[in-house]
Amino acid sequence: MEHGKFVVSSMVKAQSKERLAILEVAHMMSVPMSLVAVLNMKVPDAIWQGGNNTPLSASEILAVVRPNGGGDAENLQRILRLLTTYDIFDEQLNSKGERKYSLSDVGKTLIADADGLSYAAYVLQHHQEALMRAWALVGEAVEDPTVEPFEKANGESAVAYYIKRADVMSLIYSSLAGMSVPFMREMLENYDGFQGVETLADVGGNSGVCLNMIMNKYPNIRKGINYDFPAMVSSAPEFPDITHIGGDALQSVPAGDAIFMKWIFLAWTDEECKKTLQNCYKALPVDGKLIVCEPVLPELTDESQRTRALLGGDIFIMTMYRTKGKHRTEEQFKQLGASTGFFRFRAFYIDPYLAVLEFQK
Numbered sequence: 001m002e003h004g005k006f007v008v009s010s011m012v013k014a015q016s017k018e019r020l021a022i023l024e025v026a027h028m029m030s031v032p033m034s035l036v037a038v039l040n041m042k043v044p045d046a047i048w049q050g051g052n053n054t055p056l057s058a059s060e061i062l063a064v065v066r067p068n069g070g071g072d073a074e075n076l077q078r079i080l081r082l083l084t085t086y087d088i089f090d091e092q093l094n095s096k097g098e099r100k101y102s103l104s105d106v107g108k109t110l111i112a113d114a115d116g117l118s119y120a121a122y123v124l125q126h127h128q129e130a131l132m133r134a135w136a137l138v139g140e141a142v143e144d145p146t147v148e149p150f151e152k153a154n155g156e157s158a159v160a161y162y163i164k165r166a167d168v169m170s171l172i173y174s175s176l177a178g179m180s181v182p183f184m185r186e187m188l189e190n191y192d193g194f195q196g197v198e199t200l201a202d203v204g205g206n207s208g209v210c211l212n213m214i215m216n217k218y219p220n221i222r223k224g225i226n227y228d229f230p231a232m233v234s235s236a237p238e239f240p241d242i243t244h245i246g247g248d249a250l251q252s253v254p255a256g257d258a259i260f261m262k263w264i265f266l267a268w269t270d271e272e273c274k275k276t277l278q279n280c281y282k283a284l285p286v287d288g289k290l291i292v293c294e295p296v297l298p299e300l301t302d303e304s305q306r307t308r309a310l311l312g313g314d315i316f317i318m319t320m321y322r323t324k325g326k327h328r329t330e331e332q333f334k335q336l337g338a339s340t341g342f343f344r345f346r347a348f349y350i351d352p353y354l355a356v357l358e359f360q361k
């Protein structure tokens with residue numbers, strides 16, 4: 001009898017843990033939408049105040065972001081409490097029950113650095129209205145992968161939608177640079193594969209900001225070619241020794257001693273990856289090197305933050321850009337390279353999100 005009771009109560013405990021886990025997932029949408037709300041209200045900047053990061057109550061934050069009054073402090077506090085559980089804010093609770101919030105180390109990624117860059121634009125870009133319409137249609141990528149959920153929701157592809165809107169394009173530039181620049185700093189500290197290169201082409205280089213960083217670190221690169229769709233390079237900023245060239249990597253890529261491609265294969269099908277790899281092979285000299293930076297999925301599906309971040313990004317790609325574009329494993333990249341003549345392949349895990357993959361002829 002006692003034994004039976006024990007079995008029943010441990011089963012109930014196990015089930016309540018599972019019910020709690022499913023409730024956390026069911027309420028997950030509250031997290032990114034609350035983050036978007038605080039970013040739109042400029043709450044992180046109000047707390048940061050040039051580096052002070054002094055803990056503030058919700059009403060003190062409102063006094064900064066709404067200097068003419070207004071806003072519901074209790075509701076703001078509810079949002080701050082939730083985001084504290086996801087380590088965006090640190091909370092101090094005093095003996096009178098008052099709560100104050102400062103930015104955690106994760107929250108600090110939302111504050112603009114000396115170059116005006118942060119992850120805030122990345123978060124905001126991912127939750128624009130047009131993208132939110134597409135999220136309701138994720139399952140469509142399974143039912144009918146011929147048209148992207150974004151296109152089903154908005155009547156045109158994400159890129160066609162973006163390039164018509166100057167405000168969206170500027171958010172995209174900030175979002176890409178905000179994500180790319182910290183990675184590039186880390187990569188350039190730890191990877192020396194650009195030594196000896198004189199002409200470097202960045203295929204899918206967008207604004208050219210990554211190529212400019214590489215060339216600042218490696219003066220041996222005397223000529224840089226930033227290659228992207230004409231609409232992307234037409235408003236790109238000028239950088240010393242960098243020529244912007246508009247084109248389509250699926251048709252051809254510019255020649256160089258080495259080619260750099262960051263964060264672009266994920267939007268292509270396997271066939272398109274092969275086509276571009278063949279174009280790179282043709283554009284590179286004997287022993288030429290293609291240096292790729294991409295999210296690389298682990299083989300095993302575990303519950304780590306890294307795997308979750310990578311698989312979350314994979315579903316984003318499937319929903320917004322290409323149903324058959326995808327995040328790939330190291331082995332999948334290696335096979336794609338071998339199928340196009342790049343028999344030498346090395347992977348460097350310098351950063352937890354983007355790996356550096358070297359394909360050599």
Ligand SMILES: C[S@@+](CC[C@H](N)C(=O)[O-])C[C@H]1O[C@@H](n2cnc3c(N)ncnc32)[C@H](O)[C@@H]1O
Nearest residue numbers: 176180204205206228229248249250262263264
């Ligand atoms: C996610 S962004 C990455 C930009 C940049 N490499 C970085 O890491 O910040 C992908 C870029 O690839 C470009 N792109 C996509 N397909 C392309 C193609 N077929 N030819 C040239 N550029 C392309 C896009 O316009 C975009 O600028």
